[in-house]
Amino acid sequence: MTWTPAGPAWLFCPADRPERYAKAAERADVVILDLEDAVAPENKAAAREALVGSTLDPARTAVRINRAGTDDWVADMKALVASPFRTVLLAKCESEREVIDTRLLSVIPMIETVRGALSVGEMLRHANVIGVTWGCEDLAASLGGTSSRRPDGTYLDTARHVRTTALMSAKALGHFAIDAVFADIPDLDGIETEAAEAAAMGYDGKAVIHPNQVEPVRTAFRPDDAQLAWARGVLAAGEGQGGVFTFDGKMVDEPVLRQAQRMVARAGV
Numbered sequence: 001m002t003w004t005p006a007g008p009a010w011l012f013c014p015a016d017r018p019e020r021y022a023k024a025a026e027r028a029d030v031v032i033l034d035l036e037d038a039v040a041p042e043n044k045a046a047a048r049e050a051l052v053g054s055t056l057d058p059a060r061t062a063v064r065i066n067r068a069g070t071d072d073w074v075a076d077m078k079a080l081v082a083s084p085f086r087t088v089l090l091a092k093c094e095s096e097r098e099v100i101d102t103r104l105l106s107v108i109p110m111i112e113t114v115r116g117a118l119s120v121g122e123m124l125r126h127a128n129v130i131g132v133t134w135g136c137e138d139l140a141a142s143l144g145g146t147s148s149r150r151p152d153g154t155y156l157d158t159a160r161h162v163r164t165t166a167l168m169s170a171k172a173l174g175h176f177a178i179d180a181v182f183a184d185i186p187d188l189d190g191i192e193t194e195a196a197e198a199a200a201m202g203y204d205g206k207a208v209i210h211p212n213q214v215e216p217v218r219t220a221f222r223p224d225d226a227q228l229a230w231a232r233g234v235l236a237a238g239e240g241q242g243g244v245f246t247f248d249g250k251m252v253d254e255p256v257l258r259q260a261q262r263m264v265a266r267a268g269v
Helices: 018-027 041-053 071-082 096-101 114-123 136-143 157-172 188-201 211-221 225-238 254-266
Strands: 009-014 030-034 061-065 087-090 106-111 131-134 176-179 205-208 245-247 250-252
Touching: 009 018, 009 211, 018 030, 018 041, 018 211, 041 071, 061 071, 096 106, 096 114, 106 114, 106 157, 114 136, 114 157, 131 157, 136 157, 157 176, 157 188, 176 188, 188 205, 188 211, 205 211, 225 245, 225 250, 225 254, 250 254
Parallel strands: 009 030, 009 205, 030 061, 061 087, 087 106, 106 131, 131 176, 176 205
Antiparallel strands: 245 250
16 A cells, blocks of 8 residues: 655644644644544544544545554444545554554554564554554653653653664655654754654654644755755756766765755655
8 A cells, every 4th residue: 555645744633623623734744633542531432423524635634543452443443434534543553463453544553662663574564554653652651661751852762762663664665654743842943853853864754743843843854945955956966977976076876866866855845
């Protein structure tokens, strides 16, 4: 299965708040209608009803469903069949069996537990998987820890390991990868810095939890004028060239050309 994300900013929206659906779609590149953590147990039935009745664009909408094997997962799957949506984030995915169970849908496993981190490579090999994302706070809880970050806001080594492993596992199989949320909503500089790091690593986007975080993520994934001028210059200089050449006194080979192509592609976001 294939599905190309509409852009880098993926905004979570509680599925039991249908009055927010349209505004979320106006602000974000992809809306994640959340049936899991954002919805209280007593509101999940109403959330599924709202999901079924939604008119959001399926090409720009994904649905986070509850953990496979739970009663909520069974109810979520029934709602999905009745809805227009076929792209799902599978919460706390831990095995290939859980991916197979959702084989009628385009699946994005969420790596949020120790077991999920250890089996991410095998679960991403299934044909219905199109991408991956991860979650740092559930991961810390799964480890028995108390945080995923240092006091300065940077990731602890365990989180960095899963962030890197999820990305590399996805890219090895040609899938896209979406970085985890940044929970400090007022810190817009912080999320832009973290999103810029994600873009440099090779991530294709970043999940956000508030509309104000959308533009910092878009800015981080969009090359600035100097970067874009360099990329276009490299590609122009490379036309008709064979093998290695120089541009602005620096060596350019195939990997550098691919980086330049990536920057030009992101400029259109």
